[in-house]
Amino acid sequence: MLIDTHAHLTFPEFTADLPEIIARAKAAQLEAIINIALDNEAINQSFKLAEEYPGYLYTALGLHPHEASQWRDTDYQRFQQLATRHKIVALGEMGLDYHYKLSPLEQQKKVFRKFLQLAQEVDLPAVIHSRDAAQDTLDILREENQGKLRGVLHCFAGDMKLGQAALDMGLYISFTANITYPKADNLRQAVKSIPIDRLLIETDCPFLAPQIYRGSRNEPAYVIKVAEKIAEVKGLSYEEVALQTTANAKHLFQI
Numbered sequence: 001m002l003i004d005t006h007a008h009l010t011f012p013e014f015t016a017d018l019p020e021i022i023a024r025a026k027a028a029q030l031e032a033i034i035n036i037a038l039d040n041e042a043i044n045q046s047f048k049l050a051e052e053y054p055g056y057l058y059t060a061l062g063l064h065p066h067e068a069s070q071w072r073d074t075d076y077q078r079f080q081q082l083a084t085r086h087k088i089v090a091l092g093e094m095g096l097d098y099h100y101k102l103s104p105l106e107q108q109k110k111v112f113r114k115f116l117q118l119a120q121e122v123d124l125p126a127v128i129h130s131r132d133a134a135q136d137t138l139d140i141l142r143e144e145n146q147g148k149l150r151g152v153l154h155c156f157a158g159d160m161k162l163g164q165a166a167l168d169m170g171l172y173i174s175f176t177a178n179i180t181y182p183k184a185d186n187l188r189q190a191v192k193s194i195p196i197d198r199l200l201i202e203t204d205c206p207f208l209a210p211q212i213y214r215g216s217r218n219e220p221a222y223v224i225k226v227a228e229k230i231a232e233v234k235g236l237s238y239e240e241v242a243l244q245t246t247a248n249a250k251h252l253f254q255i
């Protein structure tokens, strides 16, 4: 049993063969997939997908920092209403991306704050994206956390100042298959230092295929490679990693 806690199944890379992808995920012992809808178009598609795969596909709703420019003043209320819909298990992804800077930084910060406020108001976990923005992410998390924040730092990039602060706030930390890349020693070091009961696994597919499939499309079934690498790095059995990360995901997303 495994759960891919972060997949983007509404991406065009998956339109041609999604049923096969879901079948392969089931064959790989995945018991659920959290589909992350990161813009308005993906949100609409994600509702349809969740209907097609009841009890298997769950939805997180948000605006990726790349899409922060899409935010409108009425969006707080709009997302508040959407969040009450069936099978919504999280808000996000939300956060800061200073690597590509596709939305103005001030807008990214504003929208991140709004989602953190809303997550606590509607009591859903926050799926947080932070790239080349560790310090601002940390400052905003500290300022906006009213003691009720639950969530996960997804696709963790290895900054342990942010990582430790997230752990201290009770957040989970999620790793993708980039921990299998030869140069990712800093990530493997982070895997080693974070307790297993605070770890989640994800693919972030279609991105970040594991090393053996690198350069091709990633998909939920490959989350097995993340669990294998965590087991190897931490000196645990694969079964232990699978059981514990699945229990962590169920606890956080209440599925």
Ligand SMILES: [Zn+2]
Residues within 6 Å of the ligand: 093, 129, 130, 154, 155
């Ligand atoms: Zn992300």
Ligand SMILES: [Zn+2]
Residues within 6 Å of the ligand: 006, 008, 036, 093, 204
């Ligand atoms: Zn993502």
